[in-house]
Amino acid sequence: MITKKKVENIAKLARLGLSEKEKEKFSKELSAILEFINKLNEINVNKIEPTAQVTGLENVSRKDSSIKKTKEETDKLLSLSPDTKDRHVKVKAIL
Amino acid sequence: MKLDKLTIKQANQGLKKKEFSSVELTEAVLDRIKKRNKEINAYLTISEELALNQAKRVDRKIKNKEEINILEGIPLAVKDAILVDGIRCTAASKILENYIAPYDATVIKKLKKAGAVFVGKTNLDEFAMGASGENSAFRLTRNPHDLERVPGGSSSGSAAAIADNQAIYALGSDTGGSIRQPSSMCGIVGLKTTYGRVSRYGLIAHASSLDQIGPMTKTVEDARIVFDAIKGKDIKDSTTMDSQNEESKIKIKDLKIGIPKEYFVKGIDPDVEKIVKKAINKYEKMGAKVMEVSLPHAEYALACYYIIMPAEVSTNLARYDGIRYGLSEKGENLLEGYLKTKQKGFGDEVTRRIMMGTYVLSAGYYDAYYLRAQKVRTLIKQDFNDVFKKVDVLMGPVSPTPAFKIGEKMDDPISMYLNDIYTISANLAGIPAISIPAGKIENLPVGLQIMGNQFDDEKILQVAKFYENKNL
Numbered sequence A: 001m002i003t004k005k006k007v008e009n010i011a012k013l014a015r016l017g018l019s020e021k022e023k024e025k026f027s028k029e030l031s032a033i034l035e036f037i038n039k040l041n042e043i044n045v046n047k048i049e050p051t052a053q054v055t056g057l058e059n060v061s062r063k064d065s066s067i068k069k070t071k072e073e074t075d076k077l078l079s080l081s082p083d084t085k086d087r088h089v090k091v092k093a094i095l
Numbered sequence B: 001m002k003l004d005k006l007t008i009k010q011a012n013q014g015l016k017k018k019e020f021s022s023v024e025l026t027e028a029v030l031d032r033i034k035k036r037n038k039e040i041n042a043y044l045t046i047s048e049e050l051a052l053n054q055a056k057r058v059d060r061k062i063k064n065k066e067e068i069n070i071l072e073g074i075p076l077a078v079k080d081a082i083l084v085d086g087i088r089c090t091a092a093s094k095i096l097e098n099y100i101a102p103y104d105a106t107v108i109k110k111l112k113k114a115g116a117v118f119v120g121k122t123n124l125d126e127f128a129m130g131a132s133g134e135n136s137a138f139r140l141t142r143n144p145h146d147l148e149r150v151p152g153g154s155s156s157g158s159a160a161a162i163a164d165n166q167a168i169y170a171l172g173s174d175t176g177g178s179i180r181q182p183s184s185m186c187g188i189v190g191l192k193t194t195y196g197r198v199s200r201y202g203l204i205a206h207a208s209s210l211d212q213i214g215p216m217t218k219t220v221e222d223a224r225i226v227f228d229a230i231k232g233k234d235i236k237d238s239t240t241m242d243s244q245n246e247e248s249k250i251k252i253k254d255l256k257i258g259i260p261k262e263y264f265v266k267g268i269d270p271d272v273e274k275i276v277k278k279a280i281n282k283y284e285k286m287g288a289k290v291m292e293v294s295l296p297h298a299e300y301a302l303a304c305y306y307i308i309m310p311a312e313v314s315t316n317l318a319r320y321d322g323i324r325y326g327l328s329e330k331g332e333n334l335l336e337g338y339l340k341t342k343q344k345g346f347g348d349e350v351t352r353r354i355m356m357g358t359y360v361l362s363a364g365y366y367d368a369y370y371l372r373a374q375k376v377r378t379l380i381k382q383d384f385n386d387v388f389k390k391v392d393v394l395m396g397p398v399s400p401t402p403a404f405k406i407g408e409k410m411d412d413p414i415s416m417y418l419n420d421i422y423t424i425s426a427n428l429a430g431i432p433a434i435s436i437p438a439g440k441i442e443n444l445p446v447g448l449q450i451m452g453n454q455f456d457d458e459k460i461l462q463v464a465k466f467y468e469n470k471n472l
Helices: A004-013 A020-042 A071-080 B008-016 B022-040 B048-063 B106-113 B156-163 B180-186 B220-230 B270-286 B298-319 B334-345 B348-361 B366-387 B413-420 B424-429 B457-470
Strands: B043-046 B075-079 B117-122 B169-174 B189-192 B212-217 B256-260 B289-293 B393-397 B433-441 B444-452
Touching: A004 A020, A004 B348, A020 B298, A020 B348, A020 B366, A020 B413, B008 B022, B008 B048, B008 B220, B022 B043, B022 B048, B022 B075, B022 B117, B022 B156, B043 B156, B048 B117, B075 B156, B106 B220, B117 B156, B156 B169, B156 B180, B156 B212, B169 B180, B169 B189, B169 B220, B180 B189, B180 B433, B180 B444, B189 B220, B189 B457, B212 B220, B220 B433, B220 B457, B256 B270, B270 B289, B270 B393, B270 B433, B270 B444, B270 B457, B298 B348, B298 B366, B298 B413, B298 B424, B348 B366, B366 B424, B393 B457, B433 B457, B444 B457
Parallel strands: B075 B117, B075 B169, B256 B289, B256 B393
Antiparallel strands: B043 B117, B169 B212, B189 B212, B189 B433, B393 B444, B433 B444
């Protein structure tokens, strides 16, 4: 069961804003989904290794050097930002 | 000749023989889009100017008697979750409503090099999360075979566009069935490749250990052409690799087909079952050997997926914070800005998945849900490893039902999730699978799913072609 209080806690962790009505709605819906995924408790998974990826590739690396971007490329990225100052992305004060 | 109806192969031959120009072909497709998009809503953005410029360039090459590539001058549609430099890319989400892609996805770069013509970006469920297309934040795509029904999803617009001749071919992406299920419901061919054979660079991330881009086409032959053009190792996606066996020469007489008995239990529409079994029967008549097999953990795939996928969603979508790009709602402080941006920007299904993922990854629940699901994923993969020691391919349904009515499943997330019950395992195991048209229930198409062992993409394409050749 995912109570309204739990919904509030999850939303806080995920930085999601929710209305009171949405909290009620998601409490109901997420509880139903949770009940559904609890099906996995039927299986014995002792001694089974977890799978995080299926390719079998390991430690794919590249040379530790920066990739130079042209001004045209950086301009495009900056133009997507909602707020900039002197070619920097502007953020509200954190502290 | 109705140019919009052509396949890639036919269009290529026509261009080579100068029966028509690339501009004429592109205009025929654009005319069809303009005529039909108000009703079908397959497209979110039409890139007419880009398309005509690309077509003109190809026509100049043809005029100068230069050789043209198989895809050169042929118009395609791209799911609006794949970036095309300079063209708006929304993922059908309000949070990216005004986002202009700043670079090309690797698959787009490859297709541009091959001379492709980009006519537009197709509708989808928001962030590719859904099985009906109804989760698009902008418009509802309708199934061209029945306007009261959904086209399937999440690659809803790409499937509807191909079924309605609004492009010669399309790209989709598949995380749990999002290429195959709409392909089945719209009566086209859709290929989900082995995880790692096609680069994900420039695909807006949904669940990264499951996502794959793939072709959606009118024929199996075309799917192979597009796959060959987009596949291969990419330095920008470190999960990609080249395959060692890029050709399949299996003969129908040597083909061993496995029928997973778990795919024909309660829940499947009896008419879907009949069509799928009839298609398999045709293979048997052609000389293939058919045998029943078992995937003992198949019944756990959906629950496993609905833990792993949301977990990855919750991390991937944390980037939409309104700071570097996308919708940005102002707040009194940083936190309030985040809360408002996400509340306004994300639809219900996206919010549900972020919350579910956050929950299963949170302290105290990680072992019980996420780690357990990863272990079950091992068992599901093991099932396939075992079964492919005995058979070459597996065959079964794509989706338990044909296209359903608009609105029918929107209030019940779990009944919507059940649509993917036969497609999800291939993503969890990273194996290739294709949907090909197998028949119709009245006017509603039903697909046959063919699954292969990891890296056997070419083999399943060849096996699918046996059926296509027989039914031409």
